[in-house]
Amino acid sequence: MSQRNVERLIGRLVTDEAFRRQFAADPVSAVETLTSGGMELNECERRALTSIDPQAMERFAGTLHPCIQKSDLHAVER
Secondary structure (H helix, E strand, O other): OHHHHHHHHHHHHHHEHHHHHHHHHOHHHHHHHHHHOOOOOOHHHHHHHHOOOHHHHHHHHOOOOHHHOEOOHHHHHO
């Protein structure tokens, strides 16, 4: 179950622009938001996930086709 949640979180990082921005600003808070919402991660997984380089996620996300990206429309309004 936990490995699946790791994969879900990484998938969300690369496909969800708003979550990626939240993660870049505060990785610990972004992960805690998901775990407080019921996503189960052990402490080792939390540490590993919060150490992901946000710039690397952004670069990877930029290589994905736009049809599988979730754009942050609120970012356009800012």
